[in-house]
Amino acid sequence: GAVVSQHPSRVICKSGTSVKIECRSLDFQATTMFWYRQFPKQSLMLMATSNEGSKATYEQGVEKDKFLINHASLTLSTLTVTSAHPEDSSFYICSALPPGSYEQYFGPGTRLTVT
């Protein structure tokens, strides 16, 4: 099946620094990728839809200047958490959507801890 990777899998950073998370589709091209956030024992919350070559579409309540998304190629989207604060600590998951399909392939997730 299709494979999506995420890097890093785990990151600890100090408050005020920025962290970049990469999401790659390894064996297919994805014009659309999604970024999710998940709090403990809760379901996934969609943060934004990342479209190759265009600006990301953010969900209501998600600060686009805080969570910068870049989808520079058909296999790579990045999420940068800028000026991270402890409340940004969470599990971030990406997914990639092959063209013409509804089936999303999920990355393994990145656990961010901001101290």
Added chain:
Amino acid sequence: KNEVEQSPQNLTAQEGEFITINCSYSVGISALHWLQQHPGGGIVSLFMLSSGKKKHGRLIATINIQEKHSSLHITASHPRDSAVYICAVNFGNEKLTFGTGTRLTIIP
């Protein structure tokens, strides 16, 4: 309003038992997905359905479009099936709307 409801929220069963997890949704859909999330956090897509029934190994997923309802069944359950199972739906676009998940624990 586009909503997805799952039940039960938690389910504990003995190894070997037949497991059923239910999912209901509010309006017409393009597709319904069953996802599995293990404690490490990774999510695996088990099934994508728009009608009928699909089977993979010990897992069976069914959907009734008229009743707006889907079920995920696990036969001969095993401790390694312990995970969170999530129902997610495409309400006419590419975005997924997620159910709250069912935490399944299979006791040896």
